[in-house]
Amino acid sequence: MSQFEVEGAEDVFSSDAAFDALYPIYISSLSAIHWTPLEVAAKAAVFLAPDEDARVLDIGSGVGKFCIAGAHFAPGHFTGIEQRANFVKAGNKVARQLGMERVSLQHGNFMETDLGAYTGIYFYNSFHENIVHDDALDEKIELSSELYERYTDHLLHELKHMPVGTRLATYWLSITEIPACYREQGSYFGNLLKLWIKEY
């Protein structure tokens, strides 16, 4: 068992199917496309949270799969910000069930989140559904190419102003221009996962 959480939790991290089964079917059925696979989460989390002082933010945390798995595989604190309230509720239920004390899943739009409070950022192409509506998770929120532009511009602006040393992990990224101040440290899972550190 990991040193990090309650007895019995280990089994649910043995496969994506075992983890996804913690959620209602309408959520687990979205997993293959919309939630980070456990092995990707483990690789990204170990990079983003090298020690217990790390504070990692998942921008668009869905049902908390990355944050919960991250806290299982790595030290540090994992916060998720997610605009769909039903996903936050489902994620917090699972986090409580597993005794994940270093996970905090919050409801809101990332536009109101202060990224400066974090040492590491995880981003799984969260704004994509605004431009490819067939990939939308549901019809609960407004989606538009204008929102895609606004969210992307804001994220890139915030990333540019993070402190030197900030760690960033991107998965399935369609934003082509990560600011030049971030140097790529490695690329995994067929180049889908990229790890970055801000150098200036």
Ligand SMILES: C[S@@+](CC[C@H](N)C(=O)[O-])C[C@H]1O[C@@H](n2cnc3c(N)ncnc32)[C@H](O)[C@@H]1O
């Ligand atoms: C591809 S899913 C990734 C979920 C999670 N990061 C994971 O890897 O398991 C993207 C999520 O981002 C959320 N999202 C998109 N735009 C957002 C915004 N502006 N603020 C907060 N959440 C957002 C969506 O509702 C969706 O749940």
